Amino acid sequence: METPLGKFIRAKRDAIQPELLGLQRYDRRRAPGLRRMDLATRAGISVEYLARIEQGRDRNPSRAVIDALADALCLNPSERNHMRYLAKIASDQCLVDIRPVAPPRRVRPSVLRTLQLLEPGVAIVTNRLGDILAHTTGYQAITSGTGLLDHERPNLNRYLFTDIRARAFFADWSDIADEQTFELWQAPSLENLEWLTSELIPLAGVEFTNRLCRHEVPRPRVLRLNHPSGFELRLLRETLELPMDDQQLVAFLPACDRSARAVEQLQRMPHGRLRSIS
Structure with a gap:
């Protein structure tokens, strides 16, 4: 099951123009943006591991992996913080029965x-x-x-x-x-x-x-x-x-x-x- 973290990585990968990173444009490629192989190479991880993260099959990437992917995607500080937050809520520790609860409305x-x-x-x-x-x-x-x-x-x-x-x-x-x-x-x-x-x-x-x-x-x-x-x-x-x-x-x-x-x-x-x- 795809996670918000996986969707975020995929969206940022699709938004990158390969030539801006010194890579060749893939004229025959239907999908926009950066190939999974190129992102994995830039981040120093395997293509198979990146695919597991994007598809939600690996929900516990390390902080080092998240930071490496953020560097490879050229994220700004706000985007980097958001990516860390998504990694946190996608982790196995958060896989609990989520029941809708209204937030408190009291103002001190x-x-x-x-x-x-x-x-x-x-x-x-x-x-x-x-x-x-x-x-x-x-x-x-x-x-x-x-x-x-x-x-x-x-x-x-x-x-x-x-x-x-x-x-x-x-x-x-x-x-x-x-x-x-x-x-x-x-x-x-x-x-x-x-x-x-x-x-x-x-x-x-x-x-x-x-x-x-x-x-x-x-x-x-x-x-x-x-x-x-x-x-x-x-x-x-x-x-x-x-x-x-x-x-x-x-x-x-x-x-x-x-x-x-x-x-x-x-x-x-x-x-x-x-x-x-x-």
């Missing part, structure tokens, strides 16, 4: 107080599954009329893949969808990841599953939003990790004067009943 009082200090700025407390656990009034202002906070338990992934309004709201919808899907691999536990994916896969279909299997490490970018009222926002994101909670506090900062003015105007507009931070 001190974190809530920190969030309140950011008022009336734009900020949220979230987790890697995309649950929006708490938010400022500023965040409600910039998302008003988009449907993102309409759900009793708002989740960014559910919104991205199941609400048609998300494609208009996020100017770079495809990039944000890639980014959020990649974050799922950093979920607090396999049980939490299974909880969300079992809910999303039937609703989101291939748009979601293809991204989940692609393991495309996102690049930092300015968040561009098209508010229904006509404002165009460009926001920078600063993330404070809360490791003991498996949560993050994310602050959104205007990337230009025009966006700063737009945020101020949206904050002055009536948006109905405010959702309390909880």
Whole structure:
């Protein structure tokens, strides 16, 4: 059974142009990218062993083998860390009965107080599954009329893949969808990841599953939003990790004067009943 680690290695191998590594292009080869033989040679392992890893028949490659494959694939630091993580969750030690479990939603009082200090700025407390656990009034202002906070338990992934309004709201919808899907691999536990994916896969279909299997490490970018009222926002994101909670506090900062003015105007507009931070 193919593992996420095997899929990641195969995807990165297919993405490499042989000539960029000083190798000959294989004109008669149907599959794109680097041959398994060439990757194995560059990593110093046998072709048969590489095939077992890619196909999920060997789930316990050593750290040295993982690092050698990362070097051979020319992975950047983020991709290398992701590959190590996939090797960890693919190991035999993780082969247990995975039952979907919802992650805890409690936000510590001190974190809530920190969030309140950011008022009336734009900020949220979230987790890697995309649950929006708490938010400022500023965040409600910039998302008003988009449907993102309409759900009793708002989740960014559910919104991205199941609400048609998300494609208009996020100017770079495809990039944000890639980014959020990649974050799922950093979920607090396999049980939490299974909880969300079992809910999303039937609703989101291939748009979601293809991204989940692609393991495309996102690049930092300015968040561009098209508010229904006509404002165009460009926001920078600063993330404070809360490791003991498996949560993050994310602050959104205007990337230009025009966006700063737009945020101020949206904050002055009536948006109905405010959702309390909880």
